[in-house]
Amino acid sequence: MTTRTAELLMGFATLLVSLGLMWNVWSDGLRIDWVDGRGPGAGVWPFWLSLGMALASLATIIRWFQGKTPESQSLEPYIARETMFLVVVSAVSILVLLLLMTIIGTYLSLMAFMLFYVRFLGRHSWGTTMAFVIGTPIFVYLLFEVALTKYLPKGWPIFEEGFLWLDNFRWQYF
Amino acid sequence: METILVSLAGGLLQAFEPLNLFMIFAGCLAGLLVGCMPGLGSVNGVAILLPVTFLVPPTAAIIFLAALYYGAMYGGAISSITLGIPGASTAVATVFDGRPMAQAGKADKALMAAAIASFIGGTVSIILFTLFAPPLAAFALKFGPQEEFALMLLAFATFIGLGGDDIPKTIFSILLGLVMAAIGFDIISGQPRMIFFDMVEFQRGIGFLVLAIGIYGIGEMLWTLESTKGKVQMHNVTITWARMKENFGQIKEYINSTWVGSFLGFFVGTLPAAGATPASLMSYGLSKTFSKDPESFGKGNISGVAAPEAANNAASTGSMLPMITLGIPGSPTTAILLGGMIIWGLRPGPLLFQESPDFVWGLIGSMYVANFATVLLNIALIPVFIRVLAMPFTLLTPIIFVLCVLGVFATTDRMFDTWIMLILGVGGYLLRKLNYPVAPAVLAIVLGPLAERSLRQSLISSQGDVTTFITRPISLTCIILAILLMSYPLIQRMMRRRTAEPSEN
Numbered sequence: 052m053t054t055r056t057a058e059l060l061m062g063f064a065t066l067l068v069s070l071g072l073m074w075n076v077w078s079d080g081l082r083i084d085w086v087d088g089r090g091p092g093a094g095v096w097p098f099w100l101s102l103g104m105a106l107a108s109l110a111t112i113i114r115w116f117q118g119k120t121p122e123s124q125s126l127e128p129y130i131a132r133e134t135m136f137l138v139v140v141s142a143v144s145i146l147v148l149l150l151l152m153t154i155i156g157t158y159l160s161l162m163a164f165m166l167f168y169v170r171f172l173g174r175h176s177w178g179t180t181m182a183f184v185i186g187t188p189i190f191v192y193l194l195f196e197v198a199l200t201k202y203l204p205k206g207w208p209i210f211e212e213g214f215l216w217l218d219n220f221r222w223q224y225f
Numbered sequence: 226m227e228t229i230l231v232s233l234a235g236g237l238l239q240a241f242e243p244l245n246l247f248m249i250f251a252g253c254l255a256g257l258l259v260g261c262m263p264g265l266g267s268v269n270g271v272a273i274l275l276p277v278t279f280l281v282p283p284t285a286a287i288i289f290l291a292a293l294y295y296g297a298m299y300g301g302a303i304s305s306i307t308l309g310i311p312g313a314s315t316a317v318a319t320v321f322d323g324r325p326m327a328q329a330g331k332a333d334k335a336l337m338a339a340a341i342a343s344f345i346g347g348t349v350s351i352i353l354f355t356l357f358a359p360p361l362a363a364f365a366l367k368f369g370p371q372e373e374f375a376l377m378l379l380a381f382a383t384f385i386g387l388g389g390d391d392i393p394k395t396i397f398s399i400l401l402g403l404v405m406a407a408i409g410f411d412i413i414s415g416q417p418r419m420i421f422f423d424m425v426e427f428q429r430g431i432g433f434l435v436l437a438i439g440i441y442g443i444g445e446m447l448w449t450l451e452s453t454k455g456k457v458q459m460h461n462v463t464i465t466w467a468r469m470k471e472n473f474g475q476i477k478e479y480i481n482s483t484w485v486g487s488f489l490g491f492f493v494g495t496l497p498a499a500g501a502t503p504a505s506l507m508s509y510g511l512s513k514t515f516s517k518d519p520e521s522f523g524k525g526n527i528s529g530v531a532a533p534e535a536a537n538n539a540a541s542t543g544s545m546l547p548m549i550t551l552g553i554p555g556s557p558t559t560a561i562l563l564g565g566m567i568i569w570g571l572r573p574g575p576l577l578f579q580e581s582p583d584f585v586w587g588l589i590g591s592m593y594v595a596n597f598a599t600v601l602l603n604i605a606l607i608p609v610f611i612r613v614l615a616m617p618f619t620l621l622t623p624i625i626f627v628l629c630v631l632g633v634f635a636t637t638d639r640m641f642d643t644w645i646m647l648i649l650g651v652g653g654y655l656l657r658k659l660n661y662p663v664a665p666a667v668l669a670i671v672l673g674p675l676a677e678r679s680l681r682q683s684l685i686s687s688q689g690d691v692t693t694f695i696t697r698p699i700s701l702t703c704i705i706l707a708i709l710l711m712s713y714p715l716i717q718r719m720m721r722r723r724t725a726e727p728s729e730n
Contacts, residue, residue, distance in 0.1 A: 058659050065397060072404060075419055090685035093411035096677045097404050097418055104400045110393035120391060122659050129658065134451040141450060142651050145443065145626055149643055157631070165623055173619025183620070191631060198280055201635045 057129040058122040062112040069105035073098055137172075144168060156206035156214060158188040197221075229359055232582065236590025239583065244285050249591055252289040253599040254606075256296020261304045261610045262621065266313025267297035267541065268558040269445050272437040273625065275565050276632040283569035284584050287562065288591040291545070294558050295347065295595050298501065298538045299603045302339035303610050306332055306530070310453065315501035315537040318509040322522060322529030329525055336607055337472040338527050339534040342483045344600040346535030349487035350494070350542035351592045358578075358589070362550040365575035370682035371694050373552075373574075375703035377676045379710070380497040380553045381669070386710030387496065389503075390662040398656075402666035405431050406673020413681055426641040433564040433670045435633055435642045436649050440663050441557075442629035443650025446622055448657065453618065469604070479531035482512035486535030493536070494543025497668070500556035501540035508536035542592060549585060550575060552675070557664040560671045568636070 052060075076083065082092025083099070115123040130138060144167060151160035162184045170180040195201045196218075205211035239245060259270035270293050278286035301316030306323035319339060326335040368376070381399050388395050408419045409430025420427045486508035493504035512532035513522040522529045544555030545562075552574030554560035566573045571581055578585055633646045653663050687693035695701045 054659070061656065061659050061661075072419065075421065079418070079420075081416060081418060085689055089414070090689070091681050093414045093416040093418055096680070097407040100400045100404050100407075104397055104404065107393045107397035107400065111391075111397070114391075114393065120660070130451070134454060137450045137454070138447050138654075141447060141622065141626070142443075142647075145630065145647055148626070148630065149640070149647065152630075152643075153640060161627060164627070168623040168626075169620060173617060175617070175619065179620070183623070187624075187627060191627070194277065195631055195635055199277070199635055201638070203631065203634065204640055 052129045054122050054125040054127050054129050058120065059112065059115050062108055062115055066105055066108035066112065069101050069108055072101035073105065076101065140172060144172075152204045152206065154206050154210075156210040157191070157203040158214065159206075159210065161187050161191060229355060232359075232586045233355060233590065235583075236586030236588070237593060238590070239284070239587040240288070240590035240594045244281065245288050245587065245591060246594070248281065248285045248289040249292045249595050249598050250602070252292025253296040253595055253602050255289075256293035256298075257300040257303075257599065257603060257606070257610060258613060259293065260297030260300020260313055260316075261614060262300075265445065265449070265625075266301065266315060267294045268437075268556075268561065269441045270294075270297055271558050271561050272434065272441040273628050273632055275434060275561060276635040278565070279568075279635070283566070283571060284587045286565070286569065287584070287588050288595075290562055290565065291588055291592060292595040292598070294541050294562075295538065295592070296599050296602075298347075298534075298541050299340060299343045299599050300610070301537065302343070302530070302534050303336065303607070304614055306335045306339065307611060308614060315505055315540075316533070317502065318505045318533035319530055321509065322524070322526050325523070325525035326527070326530065331525065333468055333607075334472045334475070334527065335530045337469060337604070338475075338479055338531045340600055340603045341473070341476060342479065342486065342531035342535040343538040343603075344596060345480075345483045346487040346490055346538035347542060347592075347596040347599075349484075349535075350491040350539035351589070351596060353488075353491050354542050354546055354592070355589055358546060358550050358585075361546065362575045362578040365551050368551075368575065368699065369697070370679040370686070371697050371700040372703065374676060374679040374683055375694060375700040375707070376551060376553055377672050377679070379703045379707045380547075380672070381665070382707035382710040383497045384662070384665045384668075386713040387503075388662060388665070391660055392714060394659075394661045395665055398662050398665040399669045402436070402669025403673045403676065405436065405666075406433075406670045407677065412674060412678055424641075426639065429637075429639075431645060431670070432637060432642065433561070433667070434636050435646045436670050437557075437561050437564070437667050438629050438633050439646040439649035440653040440667060442625060442632075443647060444653035444657065444663070446625050447651070447654045450618065450622065475527070479528045482508075482516075482528040482532035483535040485511055485515070486532040487539045490536030490539030491543040494540030495546050495555055497547065497553060497555050500544055501537040504540035504543075505533035505537040508532045548573065549577060549588070552577075554668060554671065557667050560668040564671045 076094040076098040081094030083094040084092055086092045111120070114120050118124055144164060148160055148164045151163060165183045165187050166180060169175050169183045195203055205214050240249065255274065256267065256270060259265050260267065271290050274293065275290065278289055281289070297313060298315060301311060301313040302319045302323065305311045305316040305319035306327050309320055309324040309327070311317045311320050323335045323339070326332065384399060385392055385395050409428055410416070411418050417428055489508050489511065490504040493507060494500060509529060509532050512528050513519050516522065516528060518526070544559045547553045547555045548559040548563050552563065554563045563573050571577065571584060629646065630643050633643050634640065657663050683693055684691070694704060
């Protein structure tokens, strides 16, 4: 896809989002005008600002047709093929990390994420990879669970119990 | 003046408390590291590390983040000079002459000049900050909701007028941030608003950190991966004690540009849309214009390194002035700091000087100390930073991603927010590729609740009479300035057309 096409599509996407926001406020029955004795209704701010967003998107679309923005004249690819791989793989790997966090818990998924990123994407040595795979969960545990007292997601009960069994050592011995 | 000195002395004492002093050094070090990594700047560091600062009390937390902000300005120069890639957008102008100097084997000279100029820029602006902040805060005490709203309007108008980006896209970005801030329960009527797909998670709204970390963590890393293709090319730097001493003696060559950069940087930094990047570019331009040898700029003139470096440090302090005194951030980084202050339970704005003097003066005191700490750490650790810079992106990126995900989770304890962060991060990256500015959205989501509240309070107190904004002198002045700023691009275009016409005739 060229940058030119991407700008037009983005213009329509932002227009749709803006109209969707307006519809959302309207359909929820929020007042978008002055309420006697109570001041501006709850919907005034989001509704009228979303209208502003819609108008700004419309302006971008009109400017695209007039060829006024540099992007509307650019025939360069929106995301170059050579960089597409790195960018898409990175974004998808975070998506998988988030998914795994809710299934196998934070620590195991962090290890899998590091293994993938450092070894398979970065092609680093096994030594470096293992340092990251083991070091990251330890660092995260010490910083978030111990210092910041946050209970990070532990996934399904079986994984949670496994973690709690390990975590118990901390309370027993430290 | 006397009260300022007494308060400042108290602030300095506070800065020397062991925890605070440790935070200054830790912040400077983190800032230098973040700043020197290509693609990452102060705003990314502050956004990603803000959740971690909940470990310590608010004063120590802001001291850490301010030191980080400050350190990142120094750090940016390191990669600009040795890699030829700006460590942060604020160090773009440093590449122009820093890179040719490094190619000519004078990287150490350029690094030293950058450190010294940053130190002078920082010192000048902290002194100006100390002098200006208390009277400005005292003046701002007269502000009612009308003035607050007008001031925020002015802040957004500067983005439209001076941001230099596509105007409809800038407006879209501002409004998107403001609307996103309204998700959740209405602050006045308590009604739920914009609960998409009836998901209860939306009732708690979208925190500014979710957007900030999405855009400046995930989005920025995707952007950097794309622009560097995961690889960097480095120049060798030879540093010896004798050369360092020799370089220190050459300060006369660039002292004038440094002064210009320092003062210019501070004042440009106080403007919301401007900040450190335009300040450093303007400073570079000015010292080139007034140089006796403008031809040598861009080919390795040491003044071309000193001028932007002095300016970006001065601007970082300058942008804290409106944040502390008026509650209006002067840059995306200070917008995140402001959001942090709200999380810590402080109320940013003029009352801060009265309600939390320890916090404010502790911060100011720490900035003096941070300036010394950073210049020392910077010069002493240049070889270490160069090692860090050689670290491949495939090692740095996963660490940042993990910090982003867990940082967002740690602030809200909800996986839901991490999903939203990813969506916003990828969305922000796609928008940014089409030249949509993202900084206004971050500023807007922080200011959104404050702006809506002040607008509604003003209208309720005036019983719906909108002239309340123009019958009060301070509010009227702000609104006139805002209109002028918003129409500035139009006026500029008309003037350009007028000057073009006679030449055509």
